[in-house]
Amino acid sequence: MSANITEIAFQSTQINGMNVHILPTGKFKTTTIVTMIEQALSEETVTKTALLAMVMKRASARFPETKLLRAHLDFLYGAIFDVDVTKKGERQILQIYMEVPNEKYLSQDDSLLDQAIQFVGDMLTKPYVENGAFLEKYVTQEKETLRKRVESLIDDKMKYANQRVTEEMCQGEPFSLLIQGRVKDLPAITGQELYQYFKEITTSNPINIFVVGDVNPQEVGQAIQKHVPLERSEVQALDISNSSKQVSDERKVIDRLDVNQAKLNIGCRTHITYKDDDYPALLLYNGVLGGFPHSKLFVNVREKESLAYYAVSRLESHKGIMMIMSGIDVNKYERAVEIIKQQMDSMRQGNISEEEMSQTRATLSNQFRELLDSARGMIEFTYNGLVSGRKRQLDELLKGIETATIEDVKKVAAKVDIDTIYLLRDKKGEA
């Protein structure tokens, strides 16, 4: 029995100067509300945005103490509430996440949805402010938490290597910035400045609200109208310059830390992004190369040579970057680079079998159809269309994956350049 494809059909309207997208569905036992505030990724604002996310979730005018705020969320049957930042190409997205159970499954008939929307509205319009500033206590504490978060990047060597190669590869480009910001910016930020910044982005930056669940769109619209009374100025699209640098020479970077396993990361520029016509062919390229257990990297680096436990490639589709990642014995560095390059060359020559293509088409389609079972997944897919400026329907993307040919993938392969080869290794051996 094959699953039916259903479009991800949000109903979109404008409310209080925000774009509101509602998807009624009986699939889930909860209702998910995600608010996305878009900001250009830049040195000036990256740390402020990250800090703001953390300060916002400490309190609101109605719940000035964090403990009270959290107790209220527990009382709303363990409503999930979080404010966080993510990176999409050269954008930083401040994301307010809220999820509450649907009343249908509870013995009480509390109006949980209305209370959840009110809670999100409080965050956006009624923060806890004293004398035109966020409370100093929260600002100071969250600076410290953010500092620790940035410094703990080193705990996860895979993530650490990934950030380091991104910094090296994208020097001078906003994309190189760590999404949690820079420790050196923290001391100068005051509660007052942060509140000004909060007002600025809630007034002028693009805001999209997504609601997914067993809901009545009209009621949701009315609740947003009532509980999120933002006074918004004319919202301008942000000026995001997505430069795609030409690569002249491969760079090599080596870092040393106390590690047992070396991390080999190869940063590549694809010169193709989400909005481009050859995006589906790029997905296939990445899939054949290193996206799956049938891919060339897995088969050749892991299965044939036993060099690694993992050897994969991942896309950052808004920036047009592909990252190859593997954990290896440091003595096998040269060999691993050689095999990886051989696989990329082989794709450039069009050495791709029909079987690799059909496996990759099938697994990619499966991944995209799986989005339909997750509220978060559907929101993410739709939002990618909005921020990239190309609203693809799911069917359209699936068709693109189905119809792209070996020739199309070969054309993509010709565009992909290795930019930086990065190695995180132990402190032993020659320097």
Add this chain to the structure above:
Amino acid sequence: MQTTKFEQVNETVYNETLPNGLQVYLVPKQGFSKTYAVFTTKYGSIDSHFRTRNGEEINVPDGIAHFLEHKMFEKKDRDVMHEFSKNGASCNAFTSFNRTAYLFSCTDKLDDNLNLLLDYVQEPYFTDASVEKEKGIIGQEITMYDDNPDWKVYMNLLKAMYKDYPINIEIAGTIETISHITKENLYECYETFYHPANMLLLVVGSFEPESIMHLIRQNQSAKEFPPAPQITRLFPKEQAEPAQAKIEANLTVGLPKCMIGIKERDQGLTKEALLKRELATKLLLDIAFGTSSAVYERLYDSELITESFDFDYSSEKDYAYTIMGGDTPDPERLVETIQAEIEQLKQKGIDQDDFERAKRKKIGNFLRSLNSVEFIANQFTSFKFNENDLFTVVPTLESITREDVEKRLNEHFVVGQMAVSIVRSASQQE
């Protein structure tokens, strides 16, 4: 085929035990695109000392259950992962202390994928050469874990809590122990633990139950199995108290990591009693240390904990323990403070409002988890292995009283049952 309806959460479970002993459970999810299937054997890293079918007592090398899991994917004339890829399915497997699970998820060709899953797990194929080759791959997996401070602080805590019981051993073994693995002992373990009577198949997602059960019956009746072996696992007797109070290790970290473990004294609970103890303890932990507790606020305000602070209670018939902790600038002071807070809580007792709130939160969180076929797939089997049912969590939670939680506070939060594990950079050494 039996049908059980769980009205409150609006889920239906279909089940049947096949003539070869395999237990099959089906959980259809209306409106979903995806189906998840998990084929699990009650065999994990702790099962390294047992009697073979001939009654012979043997010890096998640490890490062998995990090694066996890796080797199940390789066949004489085909690669299982590639077969799944052809059908668009993504497949995976994992080994824990007490089980090994093989799974896939797909949005298409469920019949093919399900046959493939059943066939490859029931067709072992090991050669000397492929066993040797796998040692390189698993060696890198072990090395990767060696660099992971979160894993290190956790495994070390288990070593501190358990003296003889084999959950103090790395699931993947060490490079040394896996070097002794041979195809012969892989077959020995396979034949002991992979009989259908020791296994459970669960399918969750988008399908019609009758036709899927039919397919599974057909697949299984076409195969021959020897009579189910009597499985005798040989476990050492574990002392009630922790093996050691404190354990430390050095790895490069931003902030030191500190985990406190509380080892459960009494063992042997089963079925509902086991589930009830687990849920009451989880409520207790949330009331005592949850993000809306006074203790959490004090610890966070004094910068002794960060947002990474977390806790959980693991509960099995033969072992159970609480783990709590996270990143902290001062592990020693964190431990002292938590112990002092526990004593205060015992003086004060459990507040009725806190109890009610924690209960509502747990119920809501559980409902949310049911949105995820992955969650159901991962949890359902471990509940079944303990003869419980995932979908009875809500009514069981509702039946728990404040007194139950208070009882757990006094019997579980005992300083003498605690052990501490710390990981810090060499430069952070006191």
